[in-house]
Amino acid sequence: MSLFTFSFREPLAVLTAVGVLAVGLAVTTAPAQADAATTVSATGDVSTGATADAGVWSGSGTVAASVDADATVTTAAPPEELSPPGANDWSCVPTAAHPDPVILVPGTFESMAKNWSTLSPYLKAQGYCVYALNYGTTNGIDATGPIADSARELSGFVDRVLAASGAGKADIVGHSQGGMMPRYYLGFLGGADKVDALVGIAPSNHGTEGLITPTPEQVPLATGDSNVVCQACADQEAGSPFLTELNSIGDLVDGPSYTVISTKFDEVVTPYQSQFLAGPADRVTNITIQDLCPADPIEHDQAPNDPVVHQLVGNALGQDSGPADAAFRPSCVPLG
Incomplete structure (x- = not known):
């Protein structure tokens, strides 16, 4: 209360x-x-x-x-607090077929409404209870605060989802920072006991060798300043103190399964192979989209909107246990 x-x-x-x-x-x-x-x-x-x-x-x-x-x-x-379609129905009751509610975690500079405008209704139509949040808001821009603090926000949100749904555990799907940040929650804040699966879409698991900066449309009109203070950006630089702490306990923690979905055309989290997690096949599946659909041109920002990614996420969430089926082959949908 x-x-x-x-x-x-x-x-x-x-x-x-x-x-x-x-x-x-x-x-x-x-x-x-x-x-x-x-x-x-x-x-x-x-x-x-x-x-x-x-x-x-x-x-x-x-x-x-x-x-x-x-x-x-x-x-x-x-x-700015608008939910994506299909998300945040707090009266949703999980079904036997999909007992775990799915929590969508957006990436740096992104709101939940923009980041999950297509994946959220896709999962809702599959029968999942879907939830999403904004977090780490500084100077009016989402997902820019210290990542450890954002993980604490996620922790409270997961607790509320579990209380509302009556579920014992949740699944998390995140994009970019949102695919990496939950690992801090799992490893340092007790989240491993509350999460069955973590699916990262282009996650910054080991940082990037490039620079993370907002595009003009990611800067609210209220600020109009592209030179935003972004601690989350610094935290995602390869070798940062935050990432050193995050990965000091290894890529995986006991309990959840992990799926990583990457594109070789990622121009933000580079090199794209740095997104992959090390671990046994029964705990983690690392997927490069173009290994399955060579003509798929999807890049970092739009990866959550790719129909191929939707299928891969659905496969990962649909497993009774363990990560995505490495043998699964999605339908390669032409884009553009």
């Missing part, structure tokens, strides 16, 4: 809740018999979207709206 505090100060109402903001979710307060200094408090379970006396929340954030006393206040979540 978390405490929500709605503070009304005419003519401006500032609503603040503790938790993770459910994307696209409207919050409607009860009629507020408020004066200029009235504060209304309510409690509810943010992980399940429970109704509190004064509203419905599944998250955190501060939202401002004009309000008069004795008014009903309706506010919408900020647009």
Whole structure:
């Protein structure tokens, strides 16, 4: 249970809740018999979207709206917190065929809505309970904060997903930083007992020899500054103190299975072979897309939208135990 505090100060109402903001979710307060200094408090379970006396929340954030006393206040979540299609239905009940909810973790500079706009509905249509989050937001730009801190955010989100779904474990699918960062959660924050499978799409497991910088469309209009402070970028440089710590315990930890999906045309996490994890075949499968579909031109940023990648992710998640089937052959769908 978390405490929500709605503070009304005419003519401006500032609503603040503790938790993770459910994307696209409207919050409607009860009629507020408020004066200029009235504060209304309510409690509810943010992980399940429970109704509190004064509203419905599944998250955190501060939202401002004009309000008069004795008014009903309706506010919408900020647009940057929009969920991808099919994700964050907190009433979803896992099926016997797909008992593990799937958590999608975006990459550096990416929001969940952009990064998972195609894979999320694909997995939802397969019958999975799908969840996604934004994390590591600094200066209004997602997934740029210290990666160890972001792993702690992921830890709390996994706990909420498990509580809401009733599942014992979850599967994680991540892109770029989002495919590597969960390894810190598994190895250093107790996540190995809560995760069955980790699937990394172009993950920065051993860092990159290049530079990670945002494209213009990845910089919010509110900042307009491409010279953003990005500790996550520094953390993903090959040989960084963070990666040295991460990999000091080996590439794998006991418990989860691992699947890595890479493209030889990756221009961000280079060389692309650095994405692979070392371990026995019953624990990890490393896949190069072009080994299966030689004509597939997919690069780093768009890899989560590749129909071939969708099939490979589905195969990895569909295993009763262990990583993706190394013998699986996807249908090579022409792109472009």
